[in-house]
Amino acid sequence: MSNTTNVLKIDIVSDVVCPWCIIGYRQLEQALKATGTAYEINWHPFELNPNMPAEGQNLRQHVAEKYGVSKEQSEQSRNSMAAAGASVGFEFRFTDDMRMHNTFNLHQLLHWANQQGAMHDLKQALFAAHFTYSRDISDHNTLADIAAEVGLERNEALAILESQSFSAAVRDAENGWVEKGISGVPAIIFNDRHLVTGAQGVENYTRILQQLAEA
Structure with missing residues (x-):
């Protein structure tokens, strides 16, 4: 800066x-x-998919159902995203078994991380976990591991996810941006x-x- x-x-x-x-x-x-x-x-x-179940859905199937694109169109889109990512130093590793996830728990974890000045680092780690390493970001233990990797307390992260203690705060924040036209x-x-x-x-x-x- x-x-x-x-x-x-x-x-x-x-x-x-x-x-x-x-x-x-x-x-x-x-x-x-x-x-x-x-x-x-x-x-x-x-949340791109607030109604998605916790276990998520195969990404290619999700894209086909939501946007009506063919497998060929999906592949072309993936190639475009991978090239755009590479141009700015981010690696996409798309696979056939990659999944789309419900992200409400992630946003709660990010809300908690923000209180400790670590939201930015956790956000970047979560992007990489999903798109580069295909980690299961619907799993509480995986999310707690990622939080620990950026210096947050793993057990506290797990407790946040289990208790859903920031669910109301996150929902209010999401609704606030929707009300502003986002x-x-x-x-x-x-x-x-x-x-x-x-x-x-x-x-x-x-x-x-x-x-x-x-x-």
Whole structure:
């Protein structure tokens, strides 16, 4: 980050199982570095599949049912995402048995991590766990392991998941963003005023940051 006193506030509404959320973030990250922008990032919850059962669903089957795409179209989309990810240093390893998951528990864990200043690190670890390493992020023990890997207390993480103690807080936060008109992710809000949706690319994010600095 730059030492300038003008710190750009960035709110990112996203879901861990959204591939374009991590691509968009990595693109933005490169643009922030290129422009020397001083910034603070706040992550916020959004569920792509709030009604999905805990055990999840095969990803290719899920995409076919939700978007009506063929296996060939799905493969083409995966290749595009993998290339976009590689261009910003994130590795997608798509497999035939990869699953889509319900992420409500993950958002509760992230909410707890935020209280300890570790939400950003946990968010990045969860993206990698899902898309790069195909870890079972519906499993409480796996989530507790990931929390421990970023320096959080494993037993406390497990207790949070078992007790569902942050369920109301997360649901309120999710509903709050929906009420503000957020219906898809990533949704990035700069300084509480300027909304940018989707993965815009490093060049476009750089241009946006420059325009914000000039304003």
